[in-house]
Amino acid sequence: MHTVWRMVTDRFAETAFSGDGARRYGGRWNRKGVPVVYTAGSQSLAMLEMLVQDDPLRARYVVIPAVLPDHLKMETISVEHLPADWRNAQPNRTLLEMGMRWLEERRSAVLIVPSAVIPAEQNYLLNPMHPGFSSITIGGPLKIDTDSRLIPAK
Template identity: 40%
Template sequence: MLVYRITKAIYADRLVASGGAARWNSRGQFVLYTAATRALACLENVVHRSGEGLQDTFRVMVIAIPDTVLITELLPETLPADWFDFGQYDACQRIGGEWLMSGRSAVLRVPSAIIANEWNYLLNPAHPEFSRITLQRTEPFLFDPRIKS
């Protein structure tokens, strides 16, 4: 399976997590966020960057997850009803942190908070199977200038 990550070009040559806090992890927990499609990766960037800095130089990271790598799935019906609301970051961070600390899998499939029925894939760089996940290539990416905050 291929997943996608859009990032500034200077960070696109390796699979490295920043440890910054996000929806499914607390600060200091290292998780790589990827998306099932380039389009969702684009929307995630636009939302999280608030439309700022989109004229920088970006790349799409095309990442291969072998079919034999276990993927844990979080289904929306198992989450709090308003899990996608910004006020629920703490609950989501606890769920993602529990997955990360358990070491159950190298990949966690989570629903997108932006687009219903779309999926993001979190990668755990500390998991032994992470070494089997590979950066296949990078591609130039330009945000359409019509995209505004």
């Protein structure tokens, strides 16, 4: 079993694993209109992923664990299989195509991808439309007290 982590604003804790946020706004690996749940391999990576998106980091956050059972089918995309510009902030067509193909074909419940923030670490994309998604055990939200040094002074 492997535990992954999702960090969200506390008001979104109940729907954190619905894929609704990514469906509404799109992401690095999915287009708008398609649900996917972005999680990280550690709490610290989940925080870093939030830091690059939410500036300044002032909201109340929770981190929610999800346990991936050993039998759950997963795929991995390594850095070597990505284009040179994959870490750019602008949407990357190749990444969108790879992610959308994985989502639409429902080949696995989990897609393990390198983090654009720290490429040596992994994010875990969960496909809520895959039949195996229901075998993921989602824990309760844990309050995160953001270290004040992460919040820029006014």
